[in-house]
Amino acid sequence: MRSAVWTTIASAALTCVQALTLDDVCTPSYVSAHLPSDGFYESITINSVSVTANPVTNVSVSDQTFYPDAVFDYCNVTFTYSHVGLNDTVLLTYWLPDPNKFQNRYLSTGGGGYAINSDDESLPGGIIYGAVAGKTDGGFGIFQHNAISTFLVTNGTMDWQNIFMFGYQAIHELGVVGKAFTKTFFNMTEEAKLYSYYQGCSEGGREGWSQVQRFGDEFDGAAIGAPAFRFAFQQVQHLYSNVVEQTENYYPPPCELQKIFNETLLACDALDGRTDGVVSRTDLCSFNYDIDAVIGLNYYCAPAAASAYAAATPEQNGTVSAEGVAVAKKILDGLHDTDGKRVYFSYTTSSSFNDATTVWNETSQEWELSITSLGGSFPEVLLNLQNGSNLPSLDGVTYDTLRDWIYEGWNRYSDTLMTNWPDLTPFKKAGGKVIHFHGESDDSIPTASSVRYFESVRQVMYPGQSYNESVEALNDWYRLFLVPGGAHCSANSAEPNGPWPQTTLAVLIDWVENGDEPVTLNGTVLQGENKGETQQICSWPLRPYWSGNGTEMECQYDQKSIDSWHYDLDAFFMPVY
Ligand SMILES: *[C@@H]1O[C@H](CO)[C@@H](O)[C@H](O)[C@H]1NC(C)=O
Ligand SMILES: *[C@@H]1O[C@H](CO)[C@@H](O)[C@H](O)[C@H]1NC(C)=O
Numbered sequence: 001m002r003s004a005v006w007t008t009i010a011s012a013a014l015t016c017v018q019a020l021t022l023d024d025v026c027t028p029s030y031v032s033a034h035l036p037s038d039g040f041y042e043s044i045t046i047n048s049v050s051v052t053a054n055p056v057t058n059v060s061v062s063d064q065t066f067y068p069d070a071v072f073d074y075c076n077v078t079f080t081y082s083h084v085g086l087n088d089t090v091l092l093t094y095w096l097p098d099p100n101k102f103q104n105r106y107l108s109t110g111g112g113g114y115a116i117n118s119d120d121e122s123l124p125g126g127i128i129y130g131a132v133a134g135k136t137d138g139g140f141g142i143f144q145h146n147a148i149s150t151f152l153v154t155n156g157t158m159d160w161q162n163i164f165m166f167g168y169q170a171i172h173e174l175g176v177v178g179k180a181f182t183k184t185f186f187n188m189t190e191e192a193k194l195y196s197y198y199q200g201c202s203e204g205g206r207e208g209w210s211q212v213q214r215f216g217d218e219f220d221g222a223a224i225g226a227p228a229f230r231f232a233f234q235q236v237q238h239l240y241s242n243v244v245e246q247t248e249n250y251y252p253p254p255c256e257l258q259k260i261f262n263e264t265l266l267a268c269d270a271l272d273g274r275t276d277g278v279v280s281r282t283d284l285c286s287f288n289y290d291i292d293a294v295i296g297l298n299y300y301c302a303p304a305a306a307s308a309y310a311a312a313t314p315e316q317n318g319t320v321s322a323e324g325v326a327v328a329k330k331i332l333d334g335l336h337d338t339d340g341k342r343v344y345f346s347y348t349t350s351s352s353f354n355d356a357t358t359v360w361n362e363t364s365q366e367w368e369l370s371i372t373s374l375g376g377s378f379p380e381v382l383l384n385l386q387n388g389s390n391l392p393s394l395d396g397v398t399y400d401t402l403r404d405w406i407y408e409g410w411n412r413y414s415d416t417l418m419t420n421w422p423d424l425t426p427f428k429k430a431g432g433k434v435i436h437f438h439g440e441s442d443d444s445i446p447t448a449s450s451v452r453y454f455e456s457v458r459q460v461m462y463p464g465q466s467y468n469e470s471v472e473a474l475n476d477w478y479r480l481f482l483v484p485g486g487a488h489c490s491a492n493s494a495e496p497n498g499p500w501p502q503t504t505l506a507v508l509i510d511w512v513e514n515g516d517e518p519v520t521l522n523g524t525v526l527q528g529e530n531k532g533e534t535q536q537i538c539s540w541p542l543r544p545y546w547s548g549n550g551t552e553m554e555c556q557y558d559q560k561s562i563d564s565w566h567y568d569l570d571a572f573f574m575p576v577y
């Protein structure tokens with residue numbers, strides 16, 4: 001029989017454990033004593049002397065893209081590890097919640113562009129749900145480092161270790177170390193369930209898929225936005241608008257393209273059943289609207305001073321030309337080779353023509369080609385092996401050159417950067433869940449790129465089943481959501497009334513831990529007069545339509561619309577997943 005004394009001691013001990021504060025555990029000595037033990041992961045050694053730890057309190061975040069407003073405390077921990085035999089140094093950062101707020105969760109986060117992390121921007125997304133949140137520098141040097149400048153040992157010689165780390169290995173090690181560290185830090189038993197998640201967009205979305213495709217049991221759930229995953233296609237595609245301008249020999253003033261874009265939004269807004277400034281149905285827009293209608297309309301833009309991101313522009317006052325519309329149409333049509341075969345697809349009709357931005361030459365008083373560096377750096381560094389930040393020129397570059405660059409990059413990086421492996425059987429078997437979303441007005445990664453991957457996974461994993469059967473089976477664990485009006489990895493200032501899936505990690509946690517399947521994805525209006533309004537986002541292939549004069553949003557099955565998102569990339573013999 002248990003004595004009253006023992007009960008008292010036991011409950012005192014319990015109280016004591018619960019009263020443990022951040023300050024008690026957020027010290028270098030506590031962290032050093034709770035690092036994963038040596039040999040927990042073959043081939044890496046944690047450098048225990050590198051540990052730093054400091055509590056950070058009363059942090060408040062608001063108006064963020066991937067998590068709601070919050071106030072929180074955390075323990076800021078960093079340490080490094082090396083690969084056995086390589087003498088390299090990879091820096092990890094983990095934010096750990098207060099022991100009383102920890103909810104047996106771990107979150108890995110990713111980066112954007114050629115950066116492998118998002119500095120401190122993504123980590124609060126884990127802390128506010130009681131998760132330890134981690135990021136890595138991939139061994140490339142400092143956080144926010146543009147990794148592409150580390151991809152060569154010297155001009156002409158690849159640094160394959162860095163490419164391999166960027167491709168998938170660094171994010172994998174972040175998760176493996178992070179999960180083991182979380183368990184020891186919080187004294188979890190071997191058997192206790194630690195839920196593990198991933199959240200990232202753009203390059204961070206590619207990083208998420210790189211794990212789901214290779215390491216079936218690394219994450220219980222992944223929230224992935226607009227992934228830059230069909231890498232060679234994606235990067236070279238950025239140059240397509242420039243090559244259209246060069247081929248057509250017309251360099252539109254930015255204001256002319258902005259006018260075409262503005263008129264498209266106006267003309268296509270109501271086609272989705274609601275006049276709200278949001279083009280929720282870009283498919284209906286491309287069926288029903290011809291941008292020829294803009295030819296002859298006046299455009300005007302006031303002069304603008306140079307900013308950190310753009311050169312100065314003069315006053316622009318003119319009328320939309322047939323040449324300008326021809327350039328815009330060719331861009332929207334997507335890349336074809338000179339035999340007329342399709343190489344890739346483009347942005348939706350409601351996306352801005354960002355890649356086509358020209359630059360004003362003061363001397364010649366003319367608009368000139370401005371090579372987009374996101375596009376140009378790929379052939380310059382990863383194909384030509386020159387350690388630059390862009391191609392020096394596009395002289396002699398044709399549509400066929402772009403096709404050949406894609407092919408070369410696809411072939412060369414198929415096991416590192418091309419992140420579109422379509423068979424996700426190990427992840428599915430391990431019970432993983434993916435929420436994949438993509439803005440329908442994304443001007444940096446074509447929305448159709450995500451649709452193509454979803455459909456590839458469906459076809460590869462559910463052969464012989466009808467379309468509806470296979471979609472239903474896939475949706476048990478992988479869902480794709482196209483966000484009406486959404487821009488590239490953010491809400492869109494040009495379509496402020498559209499929803500944005502700000503709470504996706506919460507929805508994912510609910511799916512993984514409670515089995516609540518997201519039949520629609522929770523969206524929030526993040527700006528403008530309707531800020532804070534909740535709207536649901538349809539699960540592909542269902543398409544949004546507002547009935548009842550714009551009062552009731554329905555998710556409809558529309559075969560013609562679905563078909564319009566599928567492209568035959570017949571410029572290649574190889575299947576493009
Ligand atoms: C937390 O920060 C807010 C301002 O962001 C301040 O008003 C408040 O007093 C702070 N609370 C504590 C406990 O420091
Ligand atoms: C977290 O720790 C690192 C390494 O000590 C430090 O550079 C960084 O400023 C810290 N961040 C905060 C918010 O304390």
Ligand SMILES: *[C@@H]1O[C@H](CO)[C@@H](O)[C@H](O)[C@H]1NC(C)=O
Nearest residue numbers: 082084085086087088089090
């Ligand atoms: C490892 O790198 C350190 C500096 O980062 C250097 O001092 C040391 O000599 C290197 N060791 C080997 C075996 O290359």
Ligand SMILES: *[C@@H]1O[C@H](CO)[C@@H](O)[C@H](O)[C@H]1NC(C)=O
Nearest residue numbers: 149150152153154155387388
């Ligand atoms: C590549 O260029 C970057 C600057 O953009 C520089 O930091 C780096 O050392 C260069 N690498 C090589 C191998 O030349």
Ligand SMILES: *[C@@H]1O[C@H](CO)[C@@H](O)[C@H](O)[C@H]1NC(C)=O
Nearest residue numbers: 017020024025099185186187
């Ligand atoms: C883990 O257990 C140790 C030893 O009992 C204790 O000192 C420490 O406070 C515990 N940490 C947490 C987070 O519970």
Ligand SMILES: *[C@@H]1O[C@H](CO)[C@@H](O)[C@H](O)[C@H]1NC(C)=O
Nearest residue numbers: 255256258259262299300301
């Ligand atoms: C396009 O619309 C935006 C938002 O209404 C406006 O600020 C901009 O001036 C317009 N641009 C042109 C060229 O009409």
Ligand SMILES: *[C@@H]1O[C@H](CO)[C@@H](O)[C@H](O)[C@H]1NC(C)=O
Nearest residue numbers: 298299300301315316317318
């Ligand atoms: C643009 O040019 C037209 C004709 O050249 C002129 O009538 C109009 O006032 C100009 N608009 C502005 C805002 O300067």
Ligand SMILES: *[C@@H]1O[C@H](CO)[C@@H](O)[C@H](O)[C@H]1NC(C)=O
Nearest residue numbers: 360361362363364365366368
């Ligand atoms: C600007 O135009 C002048 C005159 O045509 C030309 O010599 C110069 O190369 C141009 N500058 C750039 C940066 O293209």
Ligand SMILES: *[C@@H]1O[C@H](CO)[C@@H](O)[C@H](O)[C@H]1NC(C)=O
Nearest residue numbers: 154155156385386387388389
């Ligand atoms: C490597 O290539 C870049 C880009 O072409 C060039 O700027 C740099 O000078 C080259 N470095 C060396 C050492 O030749």
Ligand SMILES: *[C@@H]1O[C@H](CO)[C@@H](O)[C@H](O)[C@H]1NC(C)=O
Nearest residue numbers: 466467468469542556557558
């Ligand atoms: C597929 O399902 C949709 C409803 O989601 C339905 O409207 C459509 O008719 C179905 N197609 C077939 C071929 O059964």
Ligand SMILES: *[C@@H]1O[C@H](CO)[C@@H](O)[C@H](O)[C@H]1NC(C)=O
Nearest residue numbers: 503506507522523524533534
């Ligand atoms: C859905 O978003 C609204 C804000 O628009 C938020 O209040 C609610 O908590 C979210 N629901 C989930 C499940 O994330």
Ligand SMILES: *[C@@H]1O[C@H](CO)[C@@H](O)[C@H](O)[C@H]1NC(C)=O
Nearest residue numbers: 273274275276548549550551
């Ligand atoms: C439909 O909604 C618009 C506002 O969106 C309103 O102006 C119009 O009167 C409504 N029409 C009907 C028939 O209710």
Ligand SMILES: [Ca+2]
Nearest residue numbers: 269274276278
């Ligand atoms: Ca609308």
